[in-house]
Amino acid sequence: MTVHSRRATRVVSALSATAVAGSLALATPANAEPQSTPEATADSRIHDVQGTGRISPMDGETVTVPGVVTAKRQFGSARGFWVQDPQPDDDPRTSEALFVYNGDETPDVAVGDEVSVTGEVGEYRPQGQDSAYQSSTQLTGAEWTVASSGNELPEAARLTPDAVPETLAPEEGDLDELELRPDKYALDFWEAHEGERVSVADVPLVSRSTDYDELYVTTKPEQNRTPRGGVVYGGYDDGNTGRLKIESLIPFSERPFPTANVGDTLTGTTTGPLEYDQYGGYTMQATELGEVESGGIERETTREQRPSELSVATYNVENLSAVDEQAKFDDLAEGIVKHLRSPDVVTLEEIQDNNGADGNGDGVVAADETLDRFAEAIEAAGGPKYEYRQIDPQELTDGGQPGGNIRVGFLFDPDRVSFVDREGGDATTAVEVEQTRRGAAKLSVSPGRVDPQHEAWDDSRKPLAGEFTFRGRTVFVVANHFASKGGDEPTHGRHQPPTRSSEKQRHQQAEVVRGFVDELQQVQPNANVVVAGDLNDFQFSDTLGTLTEGGALTSLIDTLPAGEQYSYVYEGNSQVLDHILVSDSLRRVDYDVVRINAEFAEQASDHDPQIVRFRPSAGHFLDYWDWFWSRFGG
Known part of the structure; x- marks a missing residue:
């Protein structure tokens, strides 16, 4: 568009x-x-x-x-x-x-x-x-x-760091019914200047230039800044009130809209009238637009896993389908090989069927062509010859772009890790936790969907569980893509606090996944478990609280400094949607969010991938001995 x-x-x-x-x-x-x-x-x-x-x-x-x-x-x-x-x-x-x-x-x-x-x-x-x-x-x-004609224009209101209040809005109520308090609340300040000329000078850019020719700046350079120049969203009560969206009234034939990354600076003076926009809130429509000066951020590259470490990554590949241009496959493959250093296992989100959104209700649900092309692109980029596992959904049941039949799946390097295949998994069959004769946990089907007919997954992606072995040690990985935030009221809207109606479904989804993890740990308390994917919720949300309650899982994003807790940039906020959570049986855990997309104008996906490296626990001793004897005992 x-x-x-x-x-x-x-x-x-x-x-x-x-x-x-x-x-x-x-x-x-x-x-x-x-x-x-x-x-x-x-x-x-x-x-x-x-x-x-x-x-x-x-x-x-x-x-x-x-x-x-x-x-x-x-x-x-x-x-x-x-x-x-x-x-x-x-x-x-x-x-x-x-x-x-x-x-x-x-x-x-x-x-x-x-x-x-x-x-x-x-x-x-x-x-x-x-x-x-x-x-x-x-x-x-x-x-x-x-x-x-030719009259001097009224002077623009200068948006200095102290101009906008620190508090976003009154704690409760319909703002339409309240008198404005522009000295106390940011939304009231912006409203009190509706239509007026405002200006900023030499302001930090806290988003990339978007596909809709928008920039987000902050008028408060000290407010919740990330090390790379964005502004982190750290809580419902901690909005970044200095954020301001900028569009241009200057014809693009006269002044093309600038290309920018997070951390750049909009230098000089930018001036224009202020209006409210449902997409992003209060917006300056620039009649005078400054120049973009690069802040010099670069794409990150994580370290390579050691031979004794298993690496598991998660990556939302933004509606990848077999009808996409080869350039998208190549860019995503570069991220896997160069920047993630070819992880042993990758949970993928937003894999579409073979004809993507082009075929709405045409009966196509298979994604083998999509995943084959992706695996081939990774190998061509110098990566391993990945294999994949996934389960085709029922048609038009999993949300996402109409006709795309979105789903999650696994890539894995068979030279480093083995996938335990157990037949019987399909779109509607629930994976069960079973016990081996040695007392360890195993999956009834692998890969298998977690309670796919539960109402929590209506019109949403179903989680996929897989059983892997690494050096004789079993690791259970659950790939997820929870329901989107569609339908939530905007943070800049008239109702404060905004209603987050989409949370109800994600809370249910977290309960189902947590219940599955509990079953694994009840059978085998020291089971190696990784829960990864796009959970579409913040680290401080009740969704994550359900998953981590009682210490069953640790949310790794919480282990980073507060200013580094983000994987996605939305309306100028650096925030968390993607997560990796692990059981405490994992040893020497090393975690990294690899920043290659969200902050850049040119991106292969709108999400940054993340990766965890660890040494699995031995699990059940006798199972490990069986593996060792079968391989080395003659």
């Missing part, structure tokens, strides 16, 4: 949101025939329209306001211009600017025009009046007259 098509989809709902934002579908160009409208409220100023809260006290009224045109949007279906009053009041709660919505018509005004605008006050809220997003106060169905 191109940047312009995304910008268009953001405002499509405005064309049918009359109940939300007045006559959005009937925006009138300046040169149209006058229409019958209610008499405009006399002597209004923009700060009267904006008021001291989020919802205009003049919502639904027709007003006439004076101001200077500070910027205009000339693309997409939400064209229009921003107008700002150069004579502000002395109330810090009231914004002095508005967006004048003009539909898909380019407004016939110029920056610097002094105008008088008549229009209906409306509140545009993405996805409808009842959604959890903030609303934007604007004028619709507008007409205007130009009194003069």
Whole structure:
């Protein structure tokens, strides 16, 4: 999807949101025939329209306001211009600017025009009046007259490190019902400047330049910084209030949007009006855009495992299918071979079927072509000749891209580790924990899905358990991809704290996986267990708490310094979605998040892989002796 098509989809709902934002579908160009409208409220100023809260006290009224045109949007279906009053009041709660919505018509005004605008006050809220997003106060169905041109623009509010409060929002409530406290809450500060010109200078970039031509900066260079220049998200009550998204109003033919990595700097001055966007929250629409100066971060390479160490990695390969271009396979293979140093075992997430999302409901669920191509690319890159194990899902039951039939799977190096194959595993058969005649744990089927018909896995990927042997020692690996965060309310929305409705399913999924681990450890208390994958939740979440409660598993991300606890960058937050958890029977555990994707404009996946190296415990002594005697006893 191109940047312009995304910008268009953001405002499509405005064309049918009359109940939300007045006559959005009937925006009138300046040169149209006058229409019958209610008499405009006399002597209004923009700060009267904006008021001291989020919802205009003049919502639904027709007003006439004076101001200077500070910027205009000339693309997409939400064209229009921003107008700002150069004579502000002395109330810090009231914004002095508005967006004048003009539909898909380019407004016939110029920056610097002094105008008088008549229009209906409306509140545009993405996805409808009842959604959890903030609303934007604007004028619709507008007409205007130009009194003069070439006027000096109102001075932009400088966003210094101390400008935005440290606290995101009040602890509880619907922000629409509260008076603004811009001196206390960050979301109130941004709202109090809605539509106004704001500026930053020499600010750190805390995201890569996205596929939708966005940058995220922080106005607070000391707030929760990572060693590589991002800002880490460390708790629900510890939001990075200095984050600000920047887009550009400058035509790309005049100024291509910059390419940037985390840790770069946006030098010079960047200025533009502030608006609310459902994708990322408050956003500066730049009319003046600084230059990107490289911070010089490089892709990391982990150390090679020692002969006595088993290495297990996890990697979300972002909807890999056999119809992808060879370049994607090659880039992912380079990550496996060069940066992860060819792990012994890799749990893979987001493996799609052989024709990916191109075939929706066509009966194709097999992924052998996808995995064959990946294994071949790894070997061509100088890696081992990996084998793989996976189980095809039932069609259209595991979520992800429609038609992709997403699933998890294993890659493994047969020269270093053996996979214990036990037939019988399929899409609906649950793997069971059994006991060998020596008293050790084993799987009834390998690979096998963990309780795949449990309601926790409705429309979600089912975990896959595999039994491996390394130097005669058994290791159980469970590959996971928990339900996504889709449906959660935004952290920058009107409801505080936001409702995280998707958590319920992940909590259930954690209970099922934890129950399986408990069964393994009940049969064999010193079983070597690795639980890995994209759990789609934070290290401080109840999802992880369920998995780690009582010490059954250790979450390895928690062993890193706080500033290094991340594997993914979302809306400028460096945060955790991917995890490796291990049982305490593993010895000499060495763990690494290998940063090769999330912070870079060019990436093979949107997730960083991670890896653990360890020495498995001997497990059950007699099983180890049986293996030793069969191999060396003659």
